[in-house]
Amino acid sequence: MNKKIKNIDINYIQYGNKKGKNIILLHGWGQNIEMMKPLGNNLDKYHITILDFPGFGESGEPLHALTVYDYVEILEELLKELKIENPIVMGHSFGGRIAILYASRNKTEKLVLFGAPCVRENRVSTKEKILKKLKKLPGMNKLGEYMKKHIGSVDYRNASPIMRETLVNTVNEDLSDAARKIKAPTLLIWGTNDTAAPIEDAKKLEKLLLDGALIELPGCTHYAYLEALPQVINILNNFL
Numbered sequence: 001m002n003k004k005i006k007n008i009d010i011n012y013i014q015y016g017n018k019k020g021k022n023i024i025l026l027h028g029w030g031q032n033i034e035m036m037k038p039l040g041n042n043l044d045k046y047h048i049t050i051l052d053f054p055g056f057g058e059s060g061e062p063l064h065a066l067t068v069y070d071y072v073e074i075l076e077e078l079l080k081e082l083k084i085e086n087p088i089v090m091g092h093s094f095g096g097r098i099a100i101l102y103a104s105r106n107k108t109e110k111l112v113l114f115g116a117p118c119v120r121e122n123r124v125s126t127k128e129k130i131l132k133k134l135k136k137l138p139g140m141n142k143l144g145e146y147m148k149k150h151i152g153s154v155d156y157r158n159a160s161p162i163m164r165e166t167l168v169n170t171v172n173e174d175l176s177d178a179a180r181k182i183k184a185p186t187l188l189i190w191g192t193n194d195t196a197a198p199i200e201d202a203k204k205l206e207k208l209l210l211d212g213a214l215i216e217l218p219g220c221t222h223y224a225y226l227e228a229l230p231q232v233i234n235i236l237n238n239f240l
Contacts, residue, residue, distance in 0.1 A: 021047065
């Protein structure tokens with residue numbers, strides 16, 4: 001199914017129990033609807049909605065770089081058109097960041113976050129230090145840009161110019177204030193071996209929440225919700 005939101009074609013699917021509570025599943029950066037289906041397919045008591053964020057899957061790419069706030073507004077408008085209120089929202093990674101902001105400004109029954117970075121501190125990596133020094137050298141600006149393109153993150157390298165700018169806009173936004181405003185009971189499900197969103201970040205996020213709890217999945221990575229799917233579904237059924 002498809003709806004045009006803010007002049008962008010948004011691809012989404014809905015299935016499950018139409019009389020059940022609404023669950024919204026939000027995928028991570030560079031992913032799509034398929035990555036969230038393993039969760040939705042195992043929550044058959046609920047009415048499931050999954051969308052491809054702009055720039056991913058079968059949704060259109062934005063004409064200009066978006067911020068995390070733009071993505072939330074698109075989600076809000078889509079749910080309004082679908083007449084979905086007070087949903088249960090679940091998000092992985094980037095989708096979790098959208099979920100945090102959504103729940104901070106909309107009535108949300110419950111919130112579940114999988115490896116969702118929230119607190120952003122001013123950390124400067126060795127690579128960034130090298131790039132900044134290179135740019136200051138005479139005639140080295142182009143080389144600095146080349147290195148940024150070729151030794152940057154996989155997500156950055158694989159993105160189009162507009163989506164690269166979007167990634168920079170969204171990944172650096174600190175959502176601590178938004179997390180403090182969330183009233184919904186919130187469950188954090190995190191892999192202890194997550195390197196994209198370390199478990200220390202989850203502990204910081206838990207402290208910001210009014211009603212939050214962290215469940216650690218030993219040995220699991222950034223995709224803990226898939227690696228320990230049966231256990232995660234059991235946890236969700238008890239939480240929901």
